[in-house]
Amino acid sequence: MAPTSEPPRTGDVLVVGGGIIGLVTAWRAAQRGLATAVVDPAPGGGAARVAAGMLAAVTELHYGEQTLLALNLASARRYPSFAAELSDATGLDLGYRPCGTLAVALDADDRAHLRELHAFQRRSGLESEWLSGRECRRLEPMLAPGVRGGLRVDGDHQIDPRLLAAALLVACERAGVAFHRTTAGRLTVAGDRATGVVTADGTTLEADRTVLAAGSLSSRLAGVPGGLLPPVRPVKGQVVRLTMPSGQPPLLHRTVRAVVRGNPLYLVPRESGELVVGATSEELGWDTTVTAGGVYELLRDAHELVPGITELPLAETLAGLRPGSPDNAPLLGPTALDGLLLATGHFRNGVLLTPVTGDVMAHVLTTGELPEEARPFTPGRFGAAPAPTEQPA
Known part of the structure; x- marks a missing residue:
């Protein structure tokens, strides 16, 4: 019709x-x-x-x-x-x-948390593989040298x-x-x-x-x-979108997640060359303002995880509202x-x-x-x- x-x-x-x-x-x-x-x-x-x-x-x-x-x-x-x-x-x-996901730990506390999550995933019948820091960097060479370990989840x-x-x-x-x-x-x-x-x-x-x-x-x-x-209720999230310069290889080949200074962080590379960095989680009602603090924290934490990220052009900053229950x-x-x-x-x-x-x-x-x-x-x-x-x- x-x-x-x-x-x-x-x-x-x-x-x-x-x-x-x-x-x-x-x-x-x-x-x-x-x-x-x-x-x-x-x-x-x-x-x-x-x-x-x-x-x-x-x-x-x-x-x-x-x-x-x-x-x-x-x-x-x-x-x-x-x-x-x-x-x-x-x-x-x-x-x-x-493309799969790699969740990584940057310090001993994060590593212990990921180990607990891995055990919880296995008890729940889920497939994930524990990797050493060296194995994580072999998969994603642009990760920071200080990565202590991670979980590879191909599903x-x-x-x-x-x-x-x-x-x-x-x-x-x-x-x-x-x-x-x-x-x-x-x-x-x-x-x-x-x-x-x-x-x-x-x-x-x-x-x-x-x-x-x-x-x-x-x-x-x-x-x-x-x-x-x-x-x-609305739950605010801020994201940053970066782009790879034309002709350059991607920084990452799969989604990378981490907890940096207690803040959850993800980096999602697109085949188009876009790299999405997010996301904050803020209980601020209907506010959709992009804040300097929110963008700074995302880029700061992403730089600690993937140092080369600061060389990428900034394409967009945006805030939206997730529907929380x-x-x-x-x-x-x-x-x-x-x-x-x-x-x-x-x-x-x-x-x-x-x-x-x-x-x-x-x-x-x-x-x-x-x-x-x-x-x-x-x-x-x-x-x-x-x-x-x-x-x-």
Whole structure:
């Protein structure tokens, strides 16, 4: 079905939010034959513009998040076929690279922490290999001489989130998804059922089911009954993008992660020559200001890990908002209000969880049943949560 410039006002599914989670939900729903629309003033934007795109189910493992690990691994397993399908559907490159990840330690404390993480990974049935500092530098010669050791994880890959978002936008258009490039102002409810939204320009958009997938803004949609507002908050992250001069070999061949002075750090090299350095994690509400301190800390820590980084041209500094939830896991599926579903709260794993989120949401939208893998992440696991009162900048 070709995209239309004047889409109908009524459909099967209305997705509020056009970031990668909203777009993959819309694409998969349209593939299932559902008349689908997306409301977003700038679809293809959102947190993906800032994300580094690490598909790091293993090296992102955190204590207390074993339930989330299962969902992360399920999505990671789907990524090769998902990326191939999306690329075939659009003819676009996604920057998908099965390059692996190297997590390294710069001092004795970091080395002890990595050793504990390695043991935890092995107890969790994950594959990672302990390397000496010399073995780390053999893999990545530009690492600092002081690297004490590291973990090699070949199963953690990467993708370019900006290319991913652009491809999902094209895929949606080709699948017949209608786009309303405006802001959803208020959820409409008739009786005990959600019926759609009224946009900022006063247009009423009706649908059998409304999916709230607006990232960190998901808790701000007016009209949602107070007890059903998703407890999602914005978590600021700043990143720096550097570029390799033309004709020079890359500094790094795989994603490198470390903890420097207690600060988590990652460096993600792209085939295009871009090197993404991030990311801070700041609980500052809706602030998206790029700060001198944030950029300085990233470059300082990156220089300690890869000294040659200071010779690279600075291409971009940017800050974005991750949608954090109380347990750092997403909210997926139906709410207690008939017709209202959530796909939000993915925090630091939005890019990684894109394939499984699309599959989960398409399944529940077509069958009414939430797949087994998503049942630990239902919106009902949280009680009532008030929306943040501060206005977004």
